[in-house]
Amino acid sequence: MPELPDVEMFKNYVKSTSLLKKIEKVQVNANEMLHGVSSSRLKKTMIGARFQSARRHGKYLFVQMDNGKSIIFHFGMTGFLKYFKKPGEKPSHCRLIIYFSNGYRLAYDCQRKLGLIGMTGDVGGFIAEKGLGPDPCKTDFDFTTFKDAFKRKKGAVKSTLMNQHVIAGIGNIYSDEILFQAEIHPKTIVPMLDDASLKRIYSEMKNNVLPVAIKAGAQHGKFPSSFIIPHRSRDRKCPKCGSEILHKKVSGRTAYFCPRCQVKQTG
DNA sequence: ACATTGACCTGAGAGC
DNA sequence: TGCTCTCAGGTCAATG
Numbered sequence: 001m002p003e004l005p006d007v008e009m010f011k012n013y014v015k016s017t018s019l020l021k022k023i024e025k026v027q028v029n030a031n032e033m034l035h036g037v038s039s040s041r042l043k044k045t046m047i048g049a050r051f052q053s054a055r056r057h058g059k060y061l062f063v064q065m066d067n068g069k070s071i072i073f074h075f076g077m078t079g080f081l082k083y084f085k086k087p088g089e090k091p092s093h094c095r096l097i098i099y100f101s102n103g104y105r106l107a108y109d110c111q112r113k114l115g116l117i118g119m120t121g122d123v124g125g126f127i128a129e130k131g132l133g134p135d136p137c138k139t140d141f142d143f144t145t146f147k148d149a150f151k152r153k154k155g156a157v158k159s160t161l162m163n164q165h166v167i168a169g170i171g172n173i174y175s176d177e178i179l180f181q182a183e184i185h186p187k188t189i190v191p192m193l194d195d196a197s198l199k200r201i202y203s204e205m206k207n208n209v210l211p212v213a214i215k216a217g218a219q220h221g222k223f224p225s226s227f228i229i230p231h232r233s234r235d236r237k238c239p240k241c242g243s244e245i246l247h248k249k250v251s252g253r254t255a256y257f258c259p260r261c262q263v264k265q266t267g
Numbered sequence: 268a269c270a271t272t273g274a275c276c277t278g279a280g281a282g283c
Numbered sequence: 284t285g286c287t288c289t290c291a292g293g294t295c296a297a298t299g
Contacts, residue, residue: 077293112276114293155270173292251271
C-alpha cells in the first residue's frame with residue numbers, strides 16, 4: 001500500500017497520536033528488519049526519549065526524537081502503523097512495538113518484511129546516501145527540477161516515474177494514475193516525450209493526483225470517479241471513454257491503462 | 268552506464 | 284476442504 005500519499009497519512013497519524021509522550025519500552029520482533037542499527041542500540045536510544053516531530057521524504061518516514069536522533073520507517077509493500085491501547089487491538093504482524101507512558105502503544109506492522117526500520121542523527125545525510133530524488137510535494141519541486149531529473153532517462157515513462165533516484169515517492173499505483181490523467185501510455189519511452197507531455201505529467205502529479213489523493217486520505221474508495229484507481233478492480237471501465245481497462249507488464253510491474261485514452265508516442 | 272529481471276518475504280485468493 | 288499456483292501499492296543485486 002505505501003506510496004507517497006500513504007506515507008503522508010502515516011506521518012499525520014504519528015503527529016496526531018504519538019508526539020511528546022515518554023517512551024518506556026521498545027519491543028523488536030524482527031531483527032532482520034533493522035538496518036544500520038542493532039536492537040540494543042535502538043532500545044537504548046529510544047527509551048526515555050519522546051517523539052518531537054515527523055517528516056517524510058518520498059516513501060520514507062522520519063520520526064524525530066528529543067535527543068536529536070530520528071527513527072526511520074520504510075513500509076515496503078505491506079507496512080503500516082497502528083496506535084492502540086488494548087493488547088487485543090494489536091495488529092497481526094507487529095515487527096516493532098513502542099510503549100508510551102500513557103499506556104498506549106505504537107506498532108509497526110509489516111506482513112512481508114519488505115520494509116525497514118532504521119535510526120539516524122542526520123536525515124538529510126540518509127536521503128543523500130540513499131540517492132533519493134526530490135520529493136514532488138516540496139514547494140521547490142518545479143517543472144525545471146522535474147525535467148532535469150527525468151529527461152536523462154531512456155526507459156519506459158512508467159519505470160522512470162517509479163525510479164526513486166529520479167523522483168521519490170511514486171510507486172506502481174500512482175504512476176498509473178499520473179499517466180492516465182496525463183493521457184500517456186505507460187510504455188512510452190522517455191526520449192519520445194515532447195515538452196507538452198512532460199508538462200502534463202508534471203502538472204498532473206504535482207497539482208492533481210498527489211494533492212487529491214492526500215486530501216482523500218489515500219483511501220481509494222474516496223477518490224474521485226475521474227481517477228482510474230477506483231476502476232481498476234471495480235468495473236474495469238475507463239472513466240473518460242468507457243473502454244475496457246487493460247493491464248500489461250512494464251519492467252516487471254503490472255500497469256493498468258486505457259488503450260484508447262493513453263496512446264503510445266512513437267515519434 | 269543504464270534498463271530490466273529475479274530474489275527477497277509472507278499471505279490471500281483463484282482454480283482444481 | 285485442501286492443495287497448488289499466482290499475485291501483491293517495494294527495492295536491491297545481478298544480468299544483459
